[in-house]
Every structure is written in structure tokens, then in C-alpha cells.
Amino acid sequence: MKNNLLLVTMLLFVNIGFVFGQNTATKKKKPHKVKGLIVGARTQKPLEYANMLIISYDDSTTVAGSSSNSHGHFVIKNIPKGKYYLLAKYIGYKNRIIPNIILDEKNSELFLDPIMLLPHAENLKAIDINGEVSYVEFDADKRILKVTPQMIAQYPSASDLVVNLPSVTSALDGTVSLRGSKMFLVLIDNHPTMMDNQQALRALASNRIQKIELITTPGAKYDADGDVGIINFITKKDSKSSDFSGQLHTTTRTTGTATANLNMNLIKKKFSAFGGYSGNNRISKADMKGQYSENTDNDYKGEAEKYSMTNIGWLGTEFKLNKRTKLSLGTEIGNLRYDHNQSTDRAERKLLTERDTEYDLSVFKASLSHSFKKPRHQLSLYYQNNNQDGFNNSKIMNTVSDVRFSPIRQNNNVDQTSHLFQLDYALPLSKKASLSMGYHLTTTDRFKESYTYISDNSEHVAYDYDRTIHAGYTSLKYRLKKASLKLGLRAENVDRNLNLKSSTEKHNYNDFSLFPSIHYSRPLSKTINLQAGYSRRISRIAEKYLDPFKTYSNYYNQMEGNPNLKPSFVDSYELIFTKKIKRTQVILELFHRSSKDVMYNWHTIADNGTRLTSRTNAGKVNFTGVSLWSKANLMNGKLNLYPSVELYNNHRSAVMDSPSFNDFQYKFYLNGLWNFAKNSTIQVNPQYVGKRETNQGYIDPYFKLSVAFRQYFAKRKLLLVLTGNDILDTGVSKEIIRYKNETFKRTFDSRNRYLSLSLIYRFNNFKKSRNKLNKQVINDSEDF
Numbered sequence: 001m002k003n004n005l006l007l008v009t010m011l012l013f014v015n016i017g018f019v020f021g022q023n024t025a026t027k028k029k030k031p032h033k034v035k036g037l038i039v040g041a042r043t044q045k046p047l048e049y050a051n052m053l054i055i056s057y058d059d060s061t062t063v064a065g066s067s068s069n070s071h072g073h074f075v076i077k078n079i080p081k082g083k084y085y086l087l088a089k090y091i092g093y094k095n096r097i098i099p100n101i102i103l104d105e106k107n108s109e110l111f112l113d114p115i116m117l118l119p120h121a122e123n124l125k126a127i128d129i130n131g132e133v134s135y136v137e138f139d140a141d142k143r144i145l146k147v148t149p150q151m152i153a154q155y156p157s158a159s160d161l162v163v164n165l166p167s168v169t170s171a172l173d174g175t176v177s178l179r180g181s182k183m184f185l186v187l188i189d190n191h192p193t194m195m196d197n198q199q200a201l202r203a204l205a206s207n208r209i210q211k212i213e214l215i216t217t218p219g220a221k222y223d224a225d226g227d228v229g230i231i232n233f234i235t236k237k238d239s240k241s242s243d244f245s246g247q248l249h250t251t252t253r254t255t256g257t258a259t260a261n262l263n264m265n266l267i268k269k270k271f272s273a274f275g276g277y278s279g280n281n282r283i284s285k286a287d288m289k290g291q292y293s294e295n296t297d298n299d300y301k302g303e304a305e306k307y308s309m310t311n312i313g314w315l316g317t318e319f320k321l322n323k324r325t326k327l328s329l330g331t332e333i334g335n336l337r338y339d340h341n342q343s344t345d346r347a348e349r350k351l352l353t354e355r356d357t358e359y360d361l362s363v364f365k366a367s368l369s370h371s372f373k374k375p376r377h378q379l380s381l382y383y384q385n386n387n388q389d390g391f392n393n394s395k396i397m398n399t400v401s402d403v404r405f406s407p408i409r410q411n412n413n414v415d416q417t418s419h420l421f422q423l424d425y426a427l428p429l430s431k432k433a434s435l436s437m438g439y440h441l442t443t444t445d446r447f448k449e450s451y452t453y454i455s456d457n458s459e460h461v462a463y464d465y466d467r468t469i470h471a472g473y474t475s476l477k478y479r480l481k482k483a484s485l486k487l488g489l490r491a492e493n494v495d496r497n498l499n500l501k502s503s504t505e506k507h508n509y510n511d512f513s514l515f516p517s518i519h520y521s522r523p524l525s526k527t528i529n530l531q532a533g534y535s536r537r538i539s540r541i542a543e544k545y546l547d548p549f550k551t552y553s554n555y556y557n558q559m560e561g562n563p564n565l566k567p568s569f570v571d572s573y574e575l576i577f578t579k580k581i582k583r584t585q586v587i588l589e590l591f592h593r594s595s596k597d598v599m600y601n602w603h604t605i606a607d608n609g610t611r612l613t614s615r616t617n618a619g620k621v622n623f624t625g626v627s628l629w630s631k632a633n634l635m636n637g638k639l640n641l642y643p644s645v646e647l648y649n650n651h652r653s654a655v656m657d658s659p660s661f662n663d664f665q666y667k668f669y670l671n672g673l674w675n676f677a678k679n680s681t682i683q684v685n686p687q688y689v690g691k692r693e694t695n696q697g698y699i700d701p702y703f704k705l706s707v708a709f710r711q712y713f714a715k716r717k718l719l720l721v722l723t724g725n726d727i728l729d730t731g732v733s734k735e736i737i738r739y740k741n742e743t744f745k746r747t748f749d750s751r752n753r754y755l756s757l758s759l760i761y762r763f764n765n766f767k768k769s770r771n772k773l774n775k776q777v778i779n780d781s782e783d784f
Contacts, residue, residue: 032079032103036112038072038088040119046072047117050090054101057083060146060210079103082375086112093117104431136166136214136585136631138529138578140477140486141519142232143214152206157249157261157760158233159201163642165214166576166587166629168231169669169687176201178228179216179591179627179646185225187232191365191382192420193332197231199310203278205247205263207762210236216591217533217572219517220473220488221424221436224538235274236267243267245764253756256283273317280310286750288344290556293743295607300556302344302351309337316365324371332363336390344556351396353553359390359414376434382422389415394552408552409453416446416543437474443467446543449501452550461549462501469494475517483522490515492538498546498563507546507563513538531576539568541599545615560614568617570595583633593623598652600695605739618695619653619660642671652695663693679712697736697743704731704752719760726752 038050052074054064063084068074086098096117103110137144145164155161159176162168169177175198178184186197193200215222216229246264251257263276289301316330335358342353369380392412424438449462475488496509517535524530547561574591597617604612625648632641650663668688675681685706692699708723731752737744 031077031108032081033109034076034079034086034101034103034112035110036074036115038068038074038090038115038117040093041116042119046070047090047093048072050074050088050117052076053087053089054079054084055087057085081105086115088115088117090117093119136164136578136587138521138531140484140521141215141217141219141517141533143531145212145214147206147209147211152209155206157202157206158204158209158212159198161206161209162201162212162231163671164631165212165231167216167589167627167644168214169644169671178231179625181228184228185223185230187230189235190232191367191384193363199278199280199312202249202259203261203263203276203312204233205249205261207245207247208235208263208265208274210234217517217519217535217574218537219486219519219535220475220490220515221438223440223442223471224490224492224513224515224536225540236265243764246762248761249758250760251756251758254754255285255751257281257756271317271319273315275313275315277313278310279312280308282306282308282310284308284750286748288749289747291745293745294741298346300344300346302342302346304340304342306341307339309335311335312361324373326369328365328367328369330363330365332361332365334361335359336361346556353394353396355392355394355553357390357392359388362387374428376426376428378424378426380422380424382420382424384420386418386420387416396552406455407453409451410552411451412448412551413450414446414448416444418442418444432479434477435474436477438472440469440471440473442469442471444543448547450549452552460502463547464499464501465497465543465546467494467496480522483520486517486519488517488535490517494567500548509566511567513569527580529578531574531578533572533574535572537570537572539570539595539599541565541567545599550612556610558610558612560612562615565599565615566597566617568595568597568599583637585631587627587629589625589627589629591625591627593621595621595623603696603737603739603744605737605742605744611737611744621653622651624649624651638675640673640675644669650693661693661695664690665692666690679716681710683708683710694735694737697738699736700734702731702733703728717762719758719762721756721758721760723756723758725754725756729753 034054036052038047038052039045040047047068048070050068050072052066052068053062054076055062063082064076064079066074066076081103084101084103086101088096088098094117096115098112098115101110101112137146143166147161155163162176167179175182182198184197186193186200188200188204211234213232213234214229215232218224218230222230244264244266246262249259249261251259257280259278259280259282261276261278264274266273284306286304286306287301288304290299292298312332312334314330314332316328318326318328320326337359338355338357340353340355340357344351344353364385365383367380367382369378371378391414392410394408394410396408419442421441422438423440424436426434426436428434444465444467446465447462448465449460452459452461469492471490471492473488473490475486477484477486479485491512491514493512494510498507500506515536515538517533519531519533521529521531545561546563546565548563549561551559553559571594572591573593574589576590577588579586579588596619598619598621599615600618601613602616604614606612625646627644627646629644630642632643633639634641644667646665646667646669648663648665650665651660652663653660667690668686670684670686672684673681674683685708686704688703689701691701704726705728706723706725707727708721711720712718713720729752731750733748733750735746735748737746
């Protein structure tokens with residue numbers, strides 16, 4: 001069945017590509033022109049041979065260019081109709097962008113107002129990084145950050161680059177959070193990757209990124225799963241000439257961790273290819289302590305060591321079948337391994353736990369896109385197949401024979417396959433309105449068997465799990481005179497089945513749901529923008545939380561799934577104001593999430609101190625928050641500050657024996673970069689997280705301070721980063737758990753204080769392409 005589905009899908013791609021490939025006839029396009037005058041803002045004198053580039057608003061590719069004559073006049077010819085912005089560049093002056101250049105049948109020749117450029121305050125050697133400021137732009141349902149060459153030079157990977165996005169925090173160790181959560185979705189070119197979100201961000205080099213889209217209330221086009229949001233990276237593909245670039249990023253820590261990421265990109269006029277490798281050998285250690293208020297004989301202390309090894313390689317290609325049709329193929333192959341060893345002293349006994357996990361992963365991707373003659377008229381097909389095969393082995397024992405602590409061994413084998421098929425169609429209804437629609441199919445098949453041995457007793461259990469999601473959507477986008485409005489509706493039918501092999505017991509779940517969305521954006525003035533949005537979401541359940549069989553982490557920590565769990569539905573609202581003040585951007589976000597049937601961990605503490613964690617559906621949660629984020633570019637670009645303050649109020653209804661309560665949370669985060677010399681930067685990253693209430697207790701607040709030093713070498717091709725993480729050694733997690741009359745205090749010190757050294761080397765980095773483009777722009781110069 002799986003092979004037939006793969007064969008049919010590939011034949012569908014080939015046949016549609018053949019049909020589209022026959023459509024090569026094009027009509028002669030009516031030429032369009034842009035004319036204007038460029039002068040110095042202070043001298044009011046014309047600027048000779050200034051570079052003028054016409055750049056596509058949709059994909060940021062350069063469409064045409066020219067340069068000014070001796071009188072400052074310029075003409076840019078042979079521009080296709082569409083929406084663009086103009087980039088004006090002149091040596092010794094700050095770049096300037098002229099937005100909203102629209103060319104159509106009525107506006108075939110456009111005369112611009114005089115363009116005035118401001119001179120740089122610093123000399124040329126000091127402004128190669130800091131001369132250009134990129135601000136967050138707004139669409140109806142997303143915020144867009146265009147990645148500039150200056151940003152690429154300063155931020156090596158996607159995990160560094162996202163600090164330029166509001167509501168996103170990036171710690172110096174590369175860990176990224178969106179609105180305080182790590183459970184967001186990462187997309188690359190609108191599609192998922194096999195890597196987890198943190199690994200994908202570390203592996204994606206910044207010089208491969210064209211723009212980043214931040215979507216905090218995803219609309220109808222996107223999978224309804226997830227309640228936090230999406231970070232979508234659009235990569236570079238098209239070029240006027242051949243380009244080859246790459247980046248090697250290595251990191252070592254004093255804890256023994258070593259990582260390496262390699263990215264390579266080849267871009268030609270009709271063909272592009274990319275490949276890479278991500279390898280991570282991580283060693284993490286932690287000290288643990290547990291204290292009980294009633295039965296202190298169960299107190300314990302210990303240490304844990306976790307070794308993880310990840311190897312993932314990827315290879316992809318994209319080529320043009322004709323001027324309007326593109327075919328892309330890609331694959332990812334990887335292996336994940338985790339070894340977890342833990343020793344605990346309890347009741348004068350040393351208890352040992354050994355656990356190792358290994359998974360083999362593989363992904364195949366194929367996409368076909370066709371652009372019709374009419375602008376914004378597109379059809380795209382996408383298919384992805386994921387395979388996962390692995391095992392988990394655990395061994396728990398003690399140094400003294402005791403019935404209370406009998407040896408435990410557990411082996412788990414997992415085999416999982418999933419398919420994703422997407423059909424998306426975009427149709428422009430007019431110059432201001434467009435319609436999008438599509439059909440998405442997702443299937444997941446998972447088989448797991450488990451062998452558990454406790455003393456002389458053994459148990460073998462297994463289950464089959466399958467889930468099929470049919471989804472259809474439609475959305476209408478309308479551009480008003482100054483505003484943008486987008487309405488969407490997504491319908492999903494979910495069929496979920498869990499069949500236990502050891503019995504006739506079956507757990508089935510079927511649901512049909514509608515997910516409406518509405519997004520609105522408009523400028524209130526030249527410096528203030530308003531964005532508002534609503535979408536209904538769903539928080540699906542990971543398969544491991546449905547697993548009804550007990551899993552042993554150690555003697556004191558066990559987990560049991562709940563096959564009757566239901567997904568949680570979330571209504572998300574947001575209101576966003578953006579203010580530009582010279583070289584500073586301030587964003588104020590107000591958001592509210594209302595969830596029902598929320599899933600929570602519930603802890604049961606036995607008389608012998610054993611803690612069993614299970615999941616249950618609770619009542620409602622109302623999560624209301626405000627976030628203030630700023631991007632300040634000071635001292636002519638030498639100092640960049642990204643402060644963020646977040647305040648939340650979390651109202652949770654009663655769960656099991658726990659009453660309802662209000663949890664007020666607050667967080668402060670600052671990322672500061674001081675470019676104190678041409679190639680040298682100091683980065684400071686303090687963060688504070690306030691006290692957090694839980695259904696059975698609370699988590700203490702903590703403060704953490706990290707610093708880093710960055711130095712460029714070899715004409716900025718080589719970057720060295722020395723980082724001191726948690727230099728005050730204050731990042732300790734302390735949690736209080738209450739169950740009936742017992743209070744359990746858990747302290748977890750993950751030993752976050754360490755030094756790390758990163759080396760990032762970039763080769764080529766598209767320099768030849770940019771030099772060719774600049775020469776072409778100058779050669780195209782003509783008199784007005």
C-alpha cells in the first residue's frame with residue numbers, strides 16, 4: 001500500500017510536469033519604465049552613477065537595474081508588470097528603499113519623487129556591516145524580515161538571525177523560544193523538515209536565507225496543529241548568474257559537547273542544488289535532589305549523564321522545466337542515539353539506571369509548482385514521506401539485593417511511517433483580491449512492542465496506531481487602499497485508531513472540525529502600523545502520550561500514557577502595534593488564548609516515594625499576555641539592543657484534586673551586541689524568568705547571564721565566537737509538587753555553566769554574483 005502510494009504520487013508529478021512543460025508560448029510583454037532623480041539630502045546636488053535596483057516584492061529577486069547619469073537622472077527599462085520596491089545605493093551614503101512601486105496596464109511609466117540619500121557618519125571600512133537596517137514588515141497574517149547582507153555577516157545561522165524577530169528569543173547556546181515556548185513549528189520554504197525545530201535552526205546557514213516569516217496566528221493554509229506559531233524560512237533559489245556558497249560551523253564546549261554543521265548551495269539560472277550535514281555529539285550532566293515533607297526516608301540525591309549523537313545529511317535539487325514550472329526533489333537521512341546513565345543514593349542504597357535509544361530516520365520530498373501567465377496565479381503540489389525505525393532499552397538495578405528495588409529491564413521497538421500530500425492553488429480575482437484553496441492529506445502508521453522484565457516476571461505488549469487527516473481550506477485576501485484583509489476557513493476530518501495486540505481493546509477517535517481565521521493589517525501613520533488576527537487551532541497528541549503501557553525512567557519516575565486523551569482546541573487572538581523611531585523599532589503585542597480540554601501532566605506519589613506521571617484532559621485555560629519588544633540600532637550601528645519584556649496571566653480550571661488558580665508570569669530578556677571595533681563584537685544576554693504556578697505546585701524563579709565575544713578573520717570569511725554560558729551558575733530549576741498530604745521538592749541543576757568555542761567559515765558567499773550584478777547595473781546606465 002505504501003509503495004503504491006509513493007509510485008502513484010511520483011507518476012502524478014511526472015505527468016503534470018510534462019503537461020506544464022509543453023506550455024512554453026508566451027506573449028510579448030508590454031515594457032514598463034521607472035524614472036527619477038537622486039540627490040544628496042544635505043548638499044541637494046545630483047549623485048552620479050548611483051546604483052538603482054528594482055526588486056520583486058514577492059520573492060526579493062532583482063528584476064532590473066540602472067544607474068544615474070551626471071545630472072542624477074535615471075531610467076530603468078523593461079520591467080514586467082507587478083509590485084516592487086526600489087533600492088538606491090551610492091558609495092559613502094546610506095541605502096534607501098522606495099516601497100510600493102506598482103506597474104500595470106494603467107501605470108506603464110512611473111515618475112518617482114526625488115530620492116534623497118543621507119551620508120554615512122562613519123568611514124567606509126566601518127560601515128560594511130552596520131550601514132543597512134532591516135525592519136520587520138507586515139502582511140495581513142505574518143511579519144516578514146528581509147535578510148540583508150549585513151545581517152548575514154553578523155548572524156551565522158538561523159538560530160542567531162531570528163533575534164531580529166519580535167516575540168522570539170535566542171539564547172547564546174542557540175536555544176530559540178517563541179513567546180516563551182519551544183513548541184513552535186519550523187518550516188523551510190513552507191514545508192516541514194525531519195529535524196526538530198532547534199536542530200533545524202542551528203543547521204540552516206543564514207547565507208541561504210532570503211527572508212523569514214513569523215506567523216503567530218496561522219491562517220487556513222497551514223496545518224491547524226500547534227498553539228504558539230510558525231517560523232517559516234524562505235531560501236534563496238533564483239539568480240541571474242551562477243553562484244556557489246557554503247558555510248562550515250563547528251562548536252566545542254568544556255562539557256565535552258561537539259557539533260558540526262555544513263551547508264553548501266549551488267545556484268544557476270535553471271538549476272540549483274543544496275546539501276548539508278549536521279552532526280551533534282552532546283554530553284549533558286545534571287545534579288538532582290528530592291525531598292519529601294512526610295516520608296523523609298524517601299529523600300534522594302544523585303547525578304545524571306546524557307550522551308546524544310545525531311547525524312543528519314540532506315541533499316536537494318530544483319530545476320526549471322520551463323519559464324513557469326519548477327520541480328524540486330530532496331532527501332534527508334539521519335540517525336539519532338541517546339545514552340542516559342543515572343545514579344541515585346537513596347535509603348543507603350546506590351541505584352543505577354542505564355538507558356539507550358536509537359532511531360534511523362529517512363525523508364523523501366518532491367514538489368512541483370507552476371506559475372500561470374497572470375501574476376499571482378499559481379498551482380503547487382508537494383509530497384513528503386517520513387520513516388522512523390528504532391528501539392529503546394532500559395536497565396534499572398541496585399547495588400544491594402532488595403525486593404523493594406527489584407531489577408527492571410525494558411525494551412521497546414518502534415516502526416513509524418507517515419505521508420504528507422498537499423495541493424495548493426492561488427487565483428488572483430482582481431488587482432486587489434486573490435483566492436487561495438487547497439487539499440492536504442496526512443497519514444501516520446506506528447507499530448510498537450514492549451518487553452518488560454521485573455525479577456522473574458515478564459510482560460510483552462504491543463499496539464498498532466494509525467491516524468489519517470483530510471483537510472481542505474480556502475482563503476480570500478483583499479487589499480484596500482491602505483489596509484490588507486485576509487479571511488480563511490479550514491476543515492479537517494481526523495480518524496485515529498489505537499489497537500492493543502495483547503487484547504481486543506480498541507481506542508478510536510474521529511472528529512470533524514472547522515478552523516476559521518481572520519487577519520487585518522494597516523498603517524495608522526508613516527511610522528505606526530496595526531495588525532490584528534484571530535485563528536482557531538488544535539493541539540494534537542503525540543503518540544507517546546497515548547501509549548497505555550508503563551515506561552520506567554528509574555525507580556522513582558515512571559510514566560503511563562492515556563489512550564483516551566482528546567486534543568485541545570485553542571482560540572487565539574492578537575493585536576500588534578509597531579512604531580518606528582529613526583533607527584529603532586518598537587513592537588507592542590497583546591494576545592489571548594482560550595483553550596479547552598487542555599492536556600496536563602498529573603503526578604501520583606506512592607508511599608514508597610515512587611512518582612507516576614500520566615496525562616489527563618483538564619478543563620479550560622485562558623492565557624492573556626502582553627509583550628514589548630524593541631530593536632534599537634544606536635551609535636551609527638555599533639550598538640544593537642534587543643530588549644523584550646513579557647507579562648502573562650494564566651487562568652486554569654480545576655484538574656483532578658487541584659483547584660482552579662491564576663498564574664501571573666513575567667519574563668525579561670535582553671540581547672545586546674556592541675561592535676566596538678571593525679571586526680569585533682561583544683554580546684551580553686541576561687534573562688530573568690519569574691515564579692510559575694503549576695496545577696500541583698510551582699517552579700521557582702531564576703536568573704541567568706551569558707556573554708560572548710565575536711571576532712572576524714580572513715576578510716570576514718572566518719568568525720570565532722567564545723561564549724560563557726550561565727557565568728553566575730544560577731540557572732537551577734526548583735519545583736514543588738503537592739499530592740494529598742505529601743509535598744515533594746525537586747531540585748535539578750543542569751550544570752549550564754560552561755565555555756564554548758565556535759568557528760564559522762564561509763566560502764564564496766555569493767560575492768562573485770554581487771560583483772557581476774554591480775557591473776551590469778553600471779553598464780546599463782544611460783542619459784535621461
